[in-house]
Amino acid sequence: MAPARLSNGTGNDTTLATSLTDPTLPSIHAPDAGPMTAQINGESNPLPLSEQQGDGATEEQKSKKRKRKERLHVLHQATFKRGLWTYFHLELITPSALPATSQPALQPPNSTATNLNADGDTSMLDSSALVTSTPRPPTTTITSSDPADIDPITASALLVRPLNQYLGLTGSAIPVDILKTHAAEVWIRIPREDAKAFRASLSGWIGSCEREMIPGAKEGVEARVRVAWRVKGEAEYLGGLGMGGDAERGGRDLFRG
Amino acid sequence: MLDIRKDDGPHSKVFFSHTLLPGYIDPRNPSTKKKPFSTFLAQPFSHTVDLILPEEIYELVQAHLEKASVGQLHYARVFMRLGELLEGDFFTEYIKKGNIMMLSEGRPLADNVFSLYEGKLRLELDRATYERCGLVGQPVEDGGRKHQKARWVVEYDLRAPSMLHGKKGFSRLEWACRNVLNQSLMWLFSDLRSSTVEALRKGPIAKHHPFVATVQPETSVLENVASPNLTISGLSGLYKQEVSMALLEWLHLANLNSPRVRQDNQIDSFLSRYEVPDFGGEIVSQGLVRVRWRGFISPRFVRELYLRARKHSLQVEEDKRDGEGGTSYLEEDRWCAITAKAFEGYGGCYTVMQFAGRDTLTWECD
Numbered sequence: 001m002a003p004a005r006l007s008n009g010t011g012n013d014t015t016l017a018t019s020l021t022d023p024t025l026p027s028i029h030a031p032d033a034g035p036m037t038a039q040i041n042g043e044s045n046p047l048p049l050s051e052q053q054g055d056g057a058t059e060e061q062k063s064k065k066r067k068r069k070e071r072l073h074v075l076h077q078a079t080f081k082r083g084l085w086t087y088f089h090l091e092l093i094t095p096s097a098l099p100a101t102s103q104p105a106l107q108p109p110n111s112t113a114t115n116l117n118a119d120g121d122t123s124m125l126d127s128s129a130l131v132t133s134t135p136r137p138p139t140t141t142i143t144s145s146d147p148a149d150i151d152p153i154t155a156s157a158l159l160v161r162p163l164n165q166y167l168g169l170t171g172s173a174i175p176v177d178i179l180k181t182h183a184a185e186v187w188i189r190i191p192r193e194d195a196k197a198f199r200a201s202l203s204g205w206i207g208s209c210e211r212e213m214i215p216g217a218k219e220g221v222e223a224r225v226r227v228a229w230r231v232k233g234e235a236e237y238l239g240g241l242g243m244g245g246d247a248e249r250g251g252r253d254l255f256r257g
Numbered sequence: 258m259l260d261i262r263k264d265d266g267p268h269s270k271v272f273f274s275h276t277l278l279p280g281y282i283d284p285r286n287p288s289t290k291k292k293p294f295s296t297f298l299a300q301p302f303s304h305t306v307d308l309i310l311p312e313e314i315y316e317l318v319q320a321h322l323e324k325a326s327v328g329q330l331h332y333a334r335v336f337m338r339l340g341e342l343l344e345g346d347f348f349t350e351y352i353k354k355g356n357i358m359m360l361s362e363g364r365p366l367a368d369n370v371f372s373l374y375e376g377k378l379r380l381e382l383d384r385a386t387y388e389r390c391g392l393v394g395q396p397v398e399d400g401g402r403k404h405q406k407a408r409w410v411v412e413y414d415l416r417a418p419s420m421l422h423g424k425k426g427f428s429r430l431e432w433a434c435r436n437v438l439n440q441s442l443m444w445l446f447s448d449l450r451s452s453t454v455e456a457l458r459k460g461p462i463a464k465h466h467p468f469v470a471t472v473q474p475e476t477s478v479l480e481n482v483a484s485p486n487l488t489i490s491g492l493s494g495l496y497k498q499e500v501s502m503a504l505l506e507w508l509h510l511a512n513l514n515s516p517r518v519r520q521d522n523q524i525d526s527f528l529s530r531y532e533v534p535d536f537g538g539e540i541v542s543q544g545l546v547r548v549r550w551r552g553f554i555s556p557r558f559v560r561e562l563y564l565r566a567r568k569h570s571l572q573v574e575e576d577k578r579d580g581e582g583g584t585s586y587l588e589e590d591r592w593c594a595i596t597a598k599a600f601e602g603y604g605g606c607y608t609v610m611q612f613a614g615r616d617t618l619t620w621e622c623d
Contacts, residue, residue: 073276073291075275076493077272077275078496078498080271080498080501080502083271083502084502152529156528177530177531180514180517187513235269235622237506237622238513239596251598251600255334
């Protein structure tokens with residue numbers, strides 16, 4: 001799908017050397033100013049000293065060292081400002097009775113903890129023995145169709161309703177790409193310009209849905225439950241959104257152990 | 258079109274670079290100014306690190322990652338007051354003579370949070386606490402109203418010679434810690450000098466009864482991932498924003514284990530219109546392995562992980578070496594990628610994709 005809007009940020013041919021770590025580094029496309037440029041760039045000057053002084057220097061002073069073509073450390077550097085997409089990590093919650101489970105069931109308990117007693121006695125789970133006895137370390141092969149996941153069609157339907165309610169027909173036309181579903185969590189991608197409107201429409205929306213469609217809400221009497229969306233993470237890059245657990249709370253679960 | 262608010266305010270930026278590693282990297286003393294090492298150092302407190310690589314490359318480095326010294330992460334959780342950092346043995350052993358990093362609990366723009374890295378103590382306080390402390394600080398942006406300075410940051414370089422008991426500046430800090438910031442908080446502690454459990458058990462921190470956590474890596478195998486066929490010769494075609502961000506998006510989707518990057522993805526285009534980018538080449542199916550660490554992660558840990566992974570899995574063969582430590586084989590397509598996410602308020606995330614040879618792609622997202 002070719003996006004209609006091409007971002008005219010700084011990722012085009014005219015590169016912008018933001019030089020965030022090395023302020024002395026000039027732009028890659030600076031005109032070649034001869035030996036001085038090579039010196040400014042911080043590379044060892046490949047030209048021997050006699051050539052720097054000009055062509056009038058004596059020929060016999062030319063170095064016998066092998067001249068290597070040094071490539072610069074930074075080949076290209078750019079800042080991307082207005083991306084195409086915004087990514088959301090949402091969780092479907094049922095405000096009425098049961099919390100939807102958000103812990104992935106397939107994660108093996110791999111983090112061991114040694115508890116220090118007063119007399120220095122440690123009780124450590126010996127998972128190193130586990131590792132050496134099996135040919136491969138404990139791995140999980142995650143399959144993509146876990147029956148306890150929310151169905152993408154249901155997720156899509158439950159996302160269109162708040163958009164429709166808050167933003168009308170144009171709202172329901174926002175293209176939402178569902179990237180992954182896991183239990184009651186959904187990762188989606190929407191165009192960047194619509195992120196604020198999308199978030200505003202999700203907050204404060206409560207809808208209802210059949211009970212069977214929602215993982216974690218199977219018990220209960222009524223056929224329909226009230227559901228709402230909670231935004232667990234929003235960013236213009238997907239990097240930090242999938243890191244599991246309480247990652248979007250900034251790693252605060254590490255403080256609680 | 259659907260403008261709920263004006264589009265003012267700082268935008269989130271991604272800094273992308275394509276760099277060449279130096280020809281020789283001394284493992285005891287690698288560069289700190291060149292990428293990707295400067296990227297690692299720019300994010301001091303990370304809570305998750307992911308290493309993603311193709312399956313056949315993972316097998317080469319697997320044994321090394323299982324070794325306790327490399328693959329395991331140790332950190333401690335202590336319950337102490339800020340004033341206890343400045344007292345006695347803890348101060349001299351860890352702060353003056355050693356190298357530690359600590360992070361206090363709290364939400365960065367809402368509570369009073371403290372952090373210690375490279376000997377620099379940073380106190381982020383709200384206005385009332387700042388005024389009561391009587392210390393000198395700088396206002397910082399908290400995303401609130403303009404001209405209302407609500408968050409202040411006080412920084413002290415505890416390694417400076419003026420930071421000793423008895424000196425005036427230091428005793429002002431001690432007074433503030435005794436009278437204003439005297440609540441006990443949960444801290445995460447990591448000793449950067451030595452990364453063993455013994456050091457955490459026997460050092461001056463032992464008297465605060467820390468809870469020592471040892472983190473083993475968590476490995477997941479992702480099968481049949483549709484991957485673009487990237488070679489070193491094609492890297493110069495990735496400089497445009499859409500192309501580069503498409504590659505980053507694919508890497509992150511693989512990290513997330515999304516079904517959209519699987520070879521057998523058959524979702525209806527009504528639900529998702531994502532397609533794996535091919536960058537002008539073809540799409541191959543390969544297995545990827547993701548190794549994840551969750552804990553209080555220092556830049557040194559990420560750097561060691563990167564150097565090990567590169568050394569063992571991305572070796573350039575003898576006949577393909579050019580004279581500068583890289584590879585002359587332009588169809589080289591072996592790579593590994595490291596993604597690290599920072600604690601909230603202390604950075605964003607970065608992704609470093611290293612190819613066999615010298616080429617490195619770095620995306621720093623804030």
